Amino acid sequence: MSKTPTTLTNLEAAVIGFVVRAGQCTAYGVRDSFRQSPSAHWSGSAGAVYPAIERLEERGLLKTRADKTDKRMRREITATEAGRQELTKWLLDADQAAQLGYDPLVTRLYFSDLIPPAKLRRLLEKTDARLAVPFEPLETSLEHVAPLNNLWRETRRAAIAKFLRRQRQT
Amino acid sequence: MSKTPTTLTNLEAAVIGFVVRAGQCTAYGVRDSFRQSPSAHWSGSAGAVYPAIERLEERGLLKTRADKTDKRMRREITATEAGRQELTKWLLDADQAAQLGYDPLVTRLYFSDLIPPAKLRRLLEKTDARLAVPFEPLETSLEHVAPLNNLWRETRRAAIAKFLRRQRQT
DNA sequence: TAACCCATGTAATATGTTACATGATTTT
């Protein structure tokens, strides 16, 4: 017998979250939503998503059944009660939520002392310009990410401004 | 012949950055600084750090030599000129810097509609409380991360406040 | 002298990326 992991990975949690919100969906749908996410972190690569769904099914957190109404290969995925509970546990984990995660700009700023000031200023200007472009969801299923995307982009822009203000003071 | 990757991973870039700043150091020192980082993203696991250093050496971005003054196994690592150039290229990549990365709280907030309001409020309170605790570096080599850590923690706390303000309006 | 830290690393395993394979359906 193989030992069952007690925690969900980010991807696994996000997959369950997507399925719960959708009510029911296909693996392709899950994958596609990740692919169209504004964050490159959620690459939606097949080699990540399909195995993740399989793992979750083996753990009884998702269940799938073939859809006979369609002649294509197609499996309807739903979340089990156990899956919903695991998701809730993951979502409410404040210790995890407070972790700093990974921010590609912040990581670069940790090494700001290794960059000539003029180049650093240009980096921050360019980064800010890219962050100023709002996310335009292609699918209705991604509309709900837009508000949070806006919040987060503005938050990161504020961090850039704060960093620059602090630098000028020195 | 194996094809040489043209880009650095986060870990590889951070390793070179650490070595450049230190001037010269041991693999153990690199590893330890990651382990003591306030971000769990930089786990500093041996199985990640040692192979990363080996890869960078093979690519001619770092070089190491045995230190004979000490009887322990000990290798002094320095960055090559090519290594410095690759690091600079990585640091100044604004397209990468603007990527959203991964934030464990933001990911949870994407699913905030799946959490009962009272529990969501408690999650945000707890998360904020943890973020209010400043990072106290144990080593002098980690002192320089404190200011940016403060900036980023305050930035994330501001995002929490903004999220709550926006929620109340609805 | 026992326990711990310095310093190196490897082995088994888990996860993720990139690229490919297959076939049905829809759009141009």
Next chain:
DNA sequence: AAAATCATGTAACATATTACATGGGTTA
């Protein structure tokens, strides 16, 4: 009729985690 998209996945490879192994030096 060709190209794109829907829908499934796998194979080879790269990277990361966890746990272990080894041995010298330092502290209680």
